[in-house]
Amino acid sequence: MLAAAAALLAACGSSVRPGIAVPARNEPPRPDYPSWCAPAGVDLRASCVRLALGALDQAGAVEGLPPLAVPASIATLPVAEQVFVVVDAERVARHLAPFVGMSAALDSSAAAAARAARLPADPGPRYLAADEEWIGGVVNGLDAVDEWLYDDGPGSGVQGCGGTATSGCWADRRIVLDPLGSGQTSGGVLVMGVGFDPTGDTSAGDRGGTSLAAVLAATARPGPLAYTWEDARRAIAAGRLAPLARLPAGEATSGIPDPPANVAPVPDYPRACAPEGTDDSARCLGAVLAAVDRARALEGVRPMVLPSDFGQLTVPEQIFVAVDLERVDRGLPPFAGLTASLDADAAVGAGKSLDPPVPGGATISADTEWAGGSDNGLDAVYGWMYDDGAGSGNLDCPHAGAAGCWGHRQGILDDFGTVGTLQMGAAFAPTADTSAGDVGGTSMAAVLAVTDGTPGPYVYTWAQAVAAGADGGVTTAAG
Numbered sequence: 001m002l003a004a005a006a007a008l009l010a011a012c013g014s015s016v017r018p019g020i021a022v023p024a025r026n027e028p029p030r031p032d033y034p035s036w037c038a039p040a041g042v043d044l045r046a047s048c049v050r051l052a053l054g055a056l057d058q059a060g061a062v063e064g065l066p067p068l069a070v071p072a073s074i075a076t077l078p079v080a081e082q083v084f085v086v087v088d089a090e091r092v093a094r095h096l097a098p099f100v101g102m103s104a105a106l107d108s109s110a111a112a113a114a115r116a117a118r119l120p121a122d123p124g125p126r127y128l129a130a131d132e133e134w135i136g137g138v139v140n141g142l143d144a145v146d147e148w149l150y151d152d153g154p155g156s157g158v159q160g161c162g163g164t165a166t167s168g169c170w171a172d173r174r175i176v177l178d179p180l181g182s183g184q185t186s187g188g189v190l191v192m193g194v195g196f197d198p199t200g201d202t203s204a205g206d207r208g209g210t211s212l213a214a215v216l217a218a219t220a221r222p223g224p225l226a227y228t229w230e231d232a233r234r235a236i237a238a239g240r241l242a243p244l245a246r247l248p249a250g251e252a253t254s255g256i257p258d259p260p261a262n263v264a265p266v267p268d269y270p271r272a273c274a275p276e277g278t279d280d281s282a283r284c285l286g287a288v289l290a291a292v293d294r295a296r297a298l299e300g301v302r303p304m305v306l307p308s309d310f311g312q313l314t315v316p317e318q319i320f321v322a323v324d325l326e327r328v329d330r331g332l333p334p335f336a337g338l339t340a341s342l343d344a345d346a347a348v349g350a351g352k353s354l355d356p357p358v359p360g361g362a363t364i365s366a367d368t369e370w371a372g373g374s375d376n377g378l379d380a381v382y383g384w385m386y387d388d389g390a391g392s393g394n395l396d397c398p399h400a401g402a403a404g405c406w407g408h409r410q411g412i413l414d415d416f417g418t419v420g421t422l423q424m425g426a427a428f429a430p431t432a433d434t435s436a437g438d439v440g441g442t443s444m445a446a447v448l449a450v451t452d453g454t455p456g457p458y459v460y461t462w463a464q465a466v467a468a469g470a471d472g473g474v475t476t477a478a479g
Contacts (some may be wrong), residue, residue, distance in 0.1 A: 022170040027062060027150040029055035033143075036247050039365035040209055040450065042079065042198050047248055047255060049075040052142035054243035059150040065093045067243065074142075080107065080194035082141025083214060086233045087176055087192070090149060090250070096179055099216065100191040101225030103248040104111050106193020106215045113213035114195035118200045119462025120215045126253030128188045128398070130217035131175040136201035137209045144212050148172040178217040188218040191225070199419065208419050208452050252413035256330055260404040263298065263386040265291035274376040277430065278442060280311045288378045295386040301329050305348035307468035311377075316343060316426030318377025321465045323412055323424065325384055332413065335424040335448065337458030342425025344445045349445035350427040355435040356445050357400055364420050367411030369448070372433035373441040376424075380444045384408035395435075411448060421455040424448050 033051035037043040044405040050157045068089040074082055081102070090100035106123060113120035119132045138144040152158055152172045160168020166434040180190055200211030251257040269287035273279040293303040304325050310318060316338060342359060349356030355368040372378035372393070388394045388406045395405020416422055425447040432443035462470075 001071035026153050027059040030058045037139045038417035046075050050244040072239035072241045079141045079196040083194045086145040097188040098229045100229035103191040104224045110193040111195030114197040114211045117211045127217040127219045129180045133214040138204045144379040161374040162284040188220045191222045193348045221319050254415040255412045262293040305471035307465050307470040315377045317460050319426040321435040322381035337461035346425040346427035346445045346447045350429040350443045355444050362451045364450045369446040371444045372435045373438040416450040420450040422454040
């Protein structure tokens with residue numbers, strides 16, 4: 001299962017106007033888009049953006065607001081422009097004046113702040129009123145606005161809002177919804193500047209994550225505007241984005257769908273392999289590979305090309321290579337290598353005939369896998385990828401529609417984000433299986449993780465597998 005460890009931190013300026021209503025409590029995202037979107041870094045996939053919009057609409061509905069009107073093309077906009085559009089949409093829904101455009105001067109100031117992971121500087125006397133924002137660890141512009149407006153109270157982790165401190169509670173929300181009325185009555189116009197750095201966050205626990213800064217101001221001299229509310233309104237008129245009300249079922253977070261049913265192995269390789277224990281013979285591996293290729297062909301994925309020394313690799317190395325080939329042949333990035341620390345975590349699972357524990361330390365997110373009774377590493381990956389639904393040996397899938405169905409496959413094909421290094425651990429215990437009907441059989445486990453710590457050191461790498469002939473291509477059906 002996927003475990004996310006990314007942290008969010010928000011900060012705000014001091015120019016907060018009173019009188020803006022605040023919710024009675026933080027509104028958790030419904031649907032739970034953080035569990036679907038990338039655990040770290042940027043995620044502009046349509047499914048992630050639409051889920052975040054769905055959560056914004058649900059949170060707004062609690063306040064009696066209509067669904068937000070945003071362009072159907074918003075996922076293709078830069079994150080900075082996404083923030084501008086959604087902030088204005090939230091303001092218009094509350095009958096507040098929108099910002100007329102993104103100021104080139106304020107964009108530059110906000111970009112410098114995003115790079116430095118800090119609040120932007122006060123824009124100076126040219127501006128009649130101004131507020132500043134910074135937030136880290138957001139996956140897109142909609143996520144940032146959701147944090148500011150609906151997860152900014154006690155328990156949110158926002159600075160100045162914890163324990164007996166209350167001055168920071170809902171301060172970001174008040175800024176985003178600040179009428180900035182003094183500027184308007186003095187003949188000013190509302191302008192915004194937003195800067196975004198995909199790896200600029202320096203916060204503890206989120207180093208190297210996304211960093212977003214904004215300046216919201218009123219001025220009589222707006223200067224050049226890079227993107228305007230009128231631009232956004234024209235795009236909205238051309239088509240509105242439809243939100244998603246629930247998490248997509250039947251696919252990994254990368255969007256790759258599950259098979260409609262378990263794929264029976266053809267050829268029936270268990271007949272070609274040893275009845276118990278491991279079997280790395282050419283006859284057994286060849287039969288498993290043929291079954292893998294047939295199952296992949298049903299999805300439009302090219303045949304798997306193993307390294308020439310696959311039969312001489314250890315079982316953990318075989319698992320690693322097969323997992324990486326299943327990813328890269330679908331256009332997903334490979335895991336860089338096996339590490340001793342993650343191998344040790346996997347060994348705990350293999351020894352106990354269970355999913356390994358989720359690793360700690362610098363791990364941003366992780367999936368854990370276990371298989372019992374497999375003949376070799378390729379056999380284990382076949383089960384995880386193609387025989388993981390109802391009626392399979394997947395203990396987490398007792399019936400069709402259960403939450404754990406295809407969970408191993410989804411873990412292998414997950415989107416692990418754009419921050420950190422993909423690393424893996426794998427382990428093998430020859431007689432540790434305790435499953436009914438297979439007591440004393442083989443037990444294999446894997447940990448698939450992304451870390452923001454120092455990569456490696458590796459005990460075996462994807463580069464070694466490629467050097468030995470492993471060849472990842474591109475699927476014709478996904479990726």
